[in-house]
Amino acid sequence: MEPIVITIDGPAGAGKTTISRRLSDLLSYRYVDTGALYRGVALCAEKACVDLTNEKELSSFLQSLTLSLVRDAAGGLTLVADGEDITSLIRTPAMSMAASKVAALPLVRAWLLEVQRQLGREKAVVFEGRDMGTVVFPEADVKFFLTADISVRARRRYAELPENSGQSLEDVLEDMKKRDDQDAGRDLAPLVAASDAIYIDASAFSIDEVLGQMMVHIRAKS
Numbered sequence: 001m002e003p004i005v006i007t008i009d010g011p012a013g014a015g016k017t018t019i020s021r022r023l024s025d026l027l028s029y030r031y032v033d034t035g036a037l038y039r040g041v042a043l044c045a046e047k048a049c050v051d052l053t054n055e056k057e058l059s060s061f062l063q064s065l066t067l068s069l070v071r072d073a074a075g076g077l078t079l080v081a082d083g084e085d086i087t088s089l090i091r092t093p094a095m096s097m098a099a100s101k102v103a104a105l106p107l108v109r110a111w112l113l114e115v116q117r118q119l120g121r122e123k124a125v126v127f128e129g130r131d132m133g134t135v136v137f138p139e140a141d142v143k144f145f146l147t148a149d150i151s152v153r154a155r156r157r158y159a160e161l162p163e164n165s166g167q168s169l170e171d172v173l174e175d176m177k178k179r180d181d182q183d184a185g186r187d188l189a190p191l192v193a194a195s196d197a198i199y200i201d202a203s204a205f206s207i208d209e210v211l212g213q214m215m216v217h218i219r220a221k222s
Ligand code: C5P
Pocket: 012, 034, 035, 036, 038, 039, 096, 099, 100, 101, 103, 128, 129, 130, 131, 132, 179, 183
């Protein structure tokens, strides 16, 4: 099969990360979790006390920031910011909301657009995110929009939380609704399926079933 660019967009908890990872393994492609990059920007901006409303300050912060994603031995992704491994710090509920907030800022989106396009130059990549097929790679070879019922997504996210998270299923559901609204309602690169994306509602499917459906479309394209 010829190497191609595959994009998987969709809301939180739809299974994008597991599926993108498995798909990239099956195809021996690179895997890029773009949500991790937004989380990285949010965390580093918070640590550096950047005033997000001050464009000059935000711009000089971004100019000096270096983010990279490295596949680790266990198959996961390590996020490195200015030489420091910040992977374990970006998956908290607070960072999910903070990432969604910085993701609405034009300067942040423009900066990450370049970072992501640079990663796509090698043409054998599975990208997961919110606007991969609509904005970042409108010419992607195969685009998927992966979603699931919000109650299914919230239950999945809740099951992934550590026991001492302090969050109830209701808290997770509320946060998810808020983040869905924020991501779908923003002016810039809102969460929406590309007109040429293959829409998959995974509510009633297993991971293997979704992967099977995707592979049929990928084989047909490459
Ligand atoms: O996918 P994940 O939940 O890690 O993404 C965190 C946040 O980053 C999302 O809620 C969204 O606001 C933002 N994001 C985005 N565009 C992407 C990927 C993530 O706006 N391509």
